[in-house]
Amino acid sequence: PPRSTLFPYTTLFRSAGIVDTDNEKLNNATNWGIPEDCAFPTITDAVKWSDEPIDAVLIATPIPTHHALTLEAMEHGLHVICEKNMAMTREHAEMMVKAAQSHPELCTAMGTQYRFRPSWWTLKTLLQAEDSPIGTLATIRAQSLAKQGDMRFGWRAWLPEIYPSDMMVHHMDALR
Secondary structure (H helix, E strand, C coil): CCHHHHCHHHHHCCCCCEECCCHHHHHCHHHHCCCHHHEECCHHHHHHHCCCCCCEEEECCCHHHHHHHHHHHHHCCCEEEEECCCCCCHHHHHHHHHHHHHCCCCCEEEECCHHHCHHHHHHHHHHHCCCCCCCCCCCCCCCCCCCHHHHCCHHHHHCCCHHHHHHHHHHHHHHC
């Protein structure tokens, strides 16, 4: 099938690539519409060996690697979008923010998805309206229904505390 059928987002860019230390994923990159010569084990290798210049990276890896990959990408002058959670520790997050501040020429962003769901965006707009029929909102009572034990698969199996390291961030994003 055409590349845009397998990986429709590549139609937004000149080309797309993949960086992963997992050789099995790299060997199967063509199944996702990524050309074999656009699969690299590190960001540094991608910058060094890519046939086309790299403009930006989307970091969608296990959370403990976010800060290191973000810093590596920014050292190469690449624009960075990092999925949430931003980092595993406050110190790592501060390193990322300081790097972004020291490179104002680069576009850096945190990827979030929950707050932009249409129903939640509509509620936020209603609450912020001057003539809101609800009035001023002082508190929100919320309850997490996530079963933390059932979520411990894949990379989440390595998290010391799954709720604060992963699940809570999704709930906070929804409240934001």
